[in-house]
Amino acid sequence: MSTRAKLLRRASVLSVFVALGAGGCQQPQADVQLADSEVAQYVELVLPARLEIQKFLTKPVSFAGDGAADGIEVILAAYDAAGDLTKVVGTFHFELTQSHVKDSIGTRLAFWPVAIKSEPAMRLYQDRLSRYYEFPLELQAEHKPLPPGQYVLSVWLHLPTGRRIFDEYEFTYDGQGAAPVQPR
Numbered sequence: 388m389s390t391r392a393k394l395l396r397r398a399s400v401l402s403v404f405v406a407l408g409a410g411g412c413q414q415p416q417a418d419v420q421l422a423d424s425e426v427a428q429y430v431e432l433v434l435p436a437r438l439e440i441q442k443f444l445t446k447p448v449s450f451a452g453d454g455a456a457d458g459i460e461v462i463l464a465a466y467d468a469a470g471d472l473t474k475v476v477g478t479f480h481f482e483l484t485q486s487h488v489k490d491s492i493g494t495r496l497a498f499w500p501v502a503i504k505s506e507p508a509m510r511l512y513q514d515r516l517s518r519y520y521e522f523p524l525e526l527q528a529e530h531k532p533l534p535p536g537q538y539v540l541s542v543w544l545h546l547p548t549g550r551r552i553f554d555e556y557e558f559t560y561d562g563q564g565a566a567p568v569q570p571r
Contacts, residue, residue, distance in 0.1 A: 434546055435465035435473055438554040441519060445540065445556060447533050447565045450525050454564035455532035458525040459483060459497075463542065463554070465520065472518040474509060477546045478502045481524055486537035486557070493539060496530045511571070523568045535562030 440463045447456035461481060467473040479501040484493035501522060503509050512520045526533065540556045 430548065432468050433473060434467065434548065434550075435475055435477075435544060435552060436468045437466045438542060438544055438552050439464045439466065440540065440542060440554050440556040442556055442558070444519075445558075447560050448523065448568040449565040450523070450568050452567040456560065456562075456565035457531040457533065458523060458568060459533075459540065460568055461522040461524060461540065461542070463520050463522075464518070465544070474513070475503050475520060475544065476509070477504075477544050479522070480543045480545065481522065482541045483524075483526075484539045484541070485534075486539055496533075496538075497524065497526055499524045521569070521571075523571070533560060533565075535560055 440461065444460075444462035446460055448458050448460045449455055450458050459481075465473050465475045479499075481497075481499040481501065482495060483497045484495050486493045499522075501512070503512060512522060514521055537557070537559055540558070542554050544552050546552070
């Protein structure tokens, strides 16, 4: 049997299960194993393969609404292996460091872990129209307000498969007023 025929057969079996589920019948539980090479290939195909911080949208914001930058609003996109926007499952680690001319490492100002391991968590952070993820990240009191300077925002996504993907954004903040954080 050809690969195309196998895929069509699986699609028709899946449509029967969906139809049964829609009709109120109990849908049988599928025994999904990552050891199955086709399942593993599918998982690798649809899981994020690349992150991209949206540099023109990510910015310092004011949680208090007073114009003082007391956080960062991070907008990012997750792309699958085919280069299409995809949903995310895993744990994000965001880190904000202030760069210094003499010090190549910089000073860590904040670290925010954000787990997305359920549909409600996904819906909380994903903008359904753009399919980008929005993370309003507030600074701790000792780092408020954000002073003018050079910054590096780093993000790691730890996937359930153990793989990690990364992106980084270097920006300058001039200390001018910050827009209020967008309500969610």
